[in-house]
Amino acid sequence: MRNMVTRVQVPRAMLAWAADRAGKDVATLTAKFSKYPEWITGASGPTFRQLESFAAYTHTPLGFLFLPEPPVEDVPIPDFRTFGSAGVPRPSPDLLETIYGCQTRQEWYREYAQAEGFERLSWVGSVSVKTMPVRVATAISDSLGLGMDQRAKCPTRYAIRKYLIEAIEAIGGLVMVNGVVGTNTHRKLKPEEFRGFALSDPLAPLVFVNGADTAGAQVFTLIHELAHLWAGDTALSEASMTSNQGKSQEVWANRVAAEVLVPERELSRVYSGQVGQRELEGLSRYFKVSTLVILRRVFDIGELSWSDYQGAYSAEHQRILDVMTERQTGSGGSFYNTQVVRVGKSFARAVISDAAEGRTLFRDAFALLGTRKTETYDGLARVVMA
16 A cells, blocks of 8 residues: 655745745746645645755745744844845845854853953944044054055955954954855855944954955955944944945944045045046055945045946946956865854864863854864864964
């Protein structure tokens, strides 16, 4: 006698919600699950194993699919994004999982810092958004040792990014840069959804930067989020340079970041007065920032009208996108070095040391560092503790 196949009764609205939430259309889902059209019409239902696969494929918690109606999934931190007049879209599973993962790491590190007797960091929350951006920029630059002489020692934007990450960690901050969800290279984060966020805490202030963005944009986001921490703000940001309006915290953080990276006094000294491609690229190399940041600063010092700036920015942004498309090749380098950047060297070193001393279970250390195998963990430890 043939075994009867047991089908699971799932609200059709929940299947459609999960598909829409993950950005999967009917054709894509049908290619993966041939009976999907029957599931959403009610003609048939999935088996439990098929439902588990569907949940994993759409990055949906399995239990959600049995709810009578879709849950409201709000961003768990203050959302300072505006997206102009388009409105802020529903957060993607990739964004939510990234924030939750960083919150888990921050919580662990806070408890670790307390156990180790770390002192509260005086710079976190030392200013407000009413403080003059130039004053805050000076404090940040001095704390990070970011003078023009230091920039000259960094040949590329990746080099200045590396220097800034190390400098922020040296003053007690946690920095995590990742372009994918965890270690899943099939789930790339979208810079158009968010560029970064800051999780403020006097013992474990954390900056996350979307590593899928350009190197120059990452540098700007890094300082933009650090400015939020200086003001004691937890924030999800778009770090946009194309608007003069929006949330006051974002406008303020943009101005601070711009002044840190391209000081107005120095720009006025070296700027030729002509906004051409050669000039943009020359200033970009000099300040170690993107040409888009240079354009914004040229506008800030009154050398471009708002309409001229918008036109020049749009054209330069498209040029950069075209260049990025042509260069999208390569393997991405060493997994260990990449993973250290993803979770932050200070954080990784703390976890590995704590596990070695027996206070953190190796099972938990593996999860915190995004590893599954002992040999991978050991390899990461060699890089971090070297």
